[in-house]
Amino acid sequence: MSGLDQQRSDLLAFTLRLGDDALVLGQRLAEWCSRAPFLEEDLALANTALDFLGRARFLYQYAAEIEGAGRTEDDFAYTRDAGAYRNLLVLELPRGDFAFTMARQFCVDVFDVHYLGALQGSADRRLAAIAGKGLKEAQYHLKRSRAWVLRLGDGTAESRRRLQQALGSLMPYLGELFELDALERRLVDGAVAPDRADLHGSWSAEVGATLEQATVGWPEAPAQPEQRRGGRAGQHTPHLAELLDELQAVTRALPGRTW
């Protein structure tokens, strides 16, 4: 592969990774539609889901252009199996209870604010622009998820217990947010991608401060829990296939239909 081809295929893979991240989390949020604790929260969650869906579309559209092989955003979303998806594992975990959804959202929102902030400075102007739009959304998402973490942690015994349980089940999946493989490392060197590992310090401090304020803190663990990884290599939990079954059901039943 020539240098230029390598650059293009790296950029395509990276754009698809970010698109998959956005689509999968957006779908998990959309699953709350009509099931949220009350009407106002239902609408707010659906709005957040739509922000992620919108981000996924921008990224898939860009991926389609980079690839230039006739595939469209819909092809990326609806015709790939779980093994072809490259999202992070933490995003595909089932939505769980409301505390889990909000705890995950909070961890991801803090990360996104830092990551998209850095991606705004990408040498790739299209990604920088997508990040700029996403950053504004992420700042609002964080306002919401942070308020919920505080409310749940400092709320009733039940809400506190559920939040702590959620944090415990998230912990093994959070390390993957900060890992880079060789492909992403090349893009960091080319100033296209931010270095995820660099964000860990500020992320930890910010999440920790909120958890302290929420009077919960991270669950006590005897040691750092073993980290689960594999999303970027297409090695997923069984939950992703279930998510895609629902997401892709109509396309699979009626391929090529439009409405």
Next chain:
Amino acid sequence: MSEQALPLFEVFVRSRRGLDHKHVGSLHAADPEQALQYARDVYTRRGEGVSIWVVRSSDIVASQPADQDSFFEADPEPGLRHAASYKLPDEVDNM
């Protein structure tokens, strides 16, 4: 959490081209800050607004239907109270 347990807030939105905040509806929220966030999500997601006010419905002092006559009965000689014949100077854009 049940919706009934949450206080009611009234929402006022100033639209992009509007000069004043208009009442657009109401919603339930646990506190004013959350009410403001929900107002954004429930009432302004199609670019309707540039500014939002929320106020606890219980903080609104309202006239009562029983006061209808004494509050609102038309003046028999309205001419003196209305500025219908006053000509606005051209410099005044919004009144």
